[in-house]
Amino acid sequence: MKTTLSKLSPLVSKNINNNSNYWGTFVIACTFFLMIDAIYLFYILQNDFYEFNIERASTIFGLTFMAIAGALVLFKACFFIYTLYRYFCYKPIASVTDDKLPTCTVIVPAYNEGKQVYETLMSLAKSDYPNKKLQLLAIDDGSKDDTWSWIEEAKAVLGDSLSIFKQPKNKGKRHALYRGFHEGTGDLFVTVDSDSIVEKNTLRNLVSPIAINENCGAVAGNIRVLNNKKALLPKMLDVSFVLSFEFVRSAESSLNSVLCTPGALAAYRRDAVFACLPEWIDQKFMGKPSDIGEDRAMTNMILKQGYHVLFQKNAYAYTNVPEKYSGLYKMFIRWGRSNVRENIAMSKYVFTNFKDESKFGTRLLFLSQSLEIIMCYPFLIFMLLFVATHPLLFISSTLFSVFILSTFPVLFYAKKYKLSESLWAYTYSVLYTFGLFWITPYAIATANKSGWLTRELPKNKTTK
Secondary structure, eight states: OOOOGGGSOHHHHHHHHHHHHHHHHHHHHHHHHHHHHHHHHHHHTHHHHHHHHHHHHTSHHHHHHHHHHHHHHHHHHHHHHHHHHHHHHOOOOOOOOGGGOOOEEEEEEESSOTTHHHHHHHHHHTOSSOGGGEEEEEEEOSOSSSHHHHHHHHHHHHGGGEEEEEOSSOOOHHHHHHHHHHHOOSSEEEEEOTTEEEOTTHHHHHHHHHHHOTTEEEEEEEEEESSTTTOHHHHHHHHHHHIIIIIIIHHHHHTTBOSOOOTTEEEEEHHHHHHHHHHHHTOEETTEEOOSOHHHHHHHHHHHTTOEEEEEEEEEEEEOOOSSHHHHHHHHHHHHHHHHHHHHHHHTTTTSOOSSSOOHHHHHHHHHHHHHHHTHHHHHHHHHHHHHHOHHHHHHHHHHHHHHHHHHHHHHHHHHSOHHHHTHHHHHHHHHHHHSTTHHHHHHHTTTOOOOSSOSOOTTOOOO
16 A cells, blocks of 8 residues: 555654755755855856847847847736736635535546545545535546545545546546536536645635626636655745745736636536537647646636636645656646647637627736747747857856846745745746756647656556
8 A cells, every 4th residue: 555644653754854854955055055156156257248248239130039038028027017916906705605605516536646535535525515515526537556446445434425436447637527527416616636635615715706706617726735845846846836826826816817727626617617518528739639738728718708717815725746857847748738739729719809808818818928938949049059158157147037036936935934935936946947948848849749647657556
């Protein structure tokens, strides 16, 4: 049976956390040392940097690139200021009373999840939601491990409050959800990943915007990292998630246009789902069935119907993230390919009259994300040329830029949570800049490829 942290003795668990804290302190200290050196080098080499820019401006190609890059930087700076303004406009919806809560079907698709799916179902069963209004479904998508036995164990504990289904073979998360949508009877659906844990009040907070706003078609939950005590990458991702959800999605929500409701926790109006369900399940890209990005695709299709898509900061889910670099880049590749596909799909309707109210916010968000995708190749080429011709200048100026740009995520996280944990934003930015810069260009080049990439069993995995 798979060993979990909860099964470890207190002494072993304490040793794991202490070891993680030790290495965490060491990594953060190294990051600061690098940045201080970079700032000093940038100061020493500032004349070289000035001459480098003069040299670039002396050619048509270089001048054109500098003009485009300058315009993009100006746009992103203005967009950041506007996002900051929209963030302060955002307020989560308070939970409605029991009599106003709609009937709700919670769907938990699972594949090779092991015992974690049991923990997920137990957390959902403890929700502060009227039992008569809650339907809980677990769907095993043809797992090769002991996932089904853990789902059966949850069924034995929860009885009739949990309905369980097993796909005859693995067909992908989209098909598991599709079955759940057809089995569900609720006025709205909530999808929860099988490696996520929710708080007691999460469900009622999540669905409240749909309960009081007939124009709301979907709601994104607030995702935090569950395994952020066990390894260094989850610590970095936790800080990144806070910025992505509590800042970015808050701003998007104030424009009624959250671009992606996460698979880890999202709510959908039943009518909105069934209006696009045939298109969603048969979605193709370059002639091939889409088996990734089902959450972004569903969000896109609901936005296209003219519905609001909102974010609930007070609806928390804690999810497991990769602890190794190989798992991290595979997850980002999957997200990157989905973004490429859905931005192309969004371009086909976002400049049409797809809803009666103002479309400015939706279009601005689309343009910002599209520009990041489109400009990745020119910046990659520039970066490679820069590092080949002026390596020391490249490293110092890049680290200096990372320090400046990462300070906002640090301050944002520190204000809400802990200052010591917020410093991981610096380390994550360094990792992403030097270790994951290739993700978007690669995702564009391989956007037609499918596959979940991170759900296959390791060779040494044992079953229950």
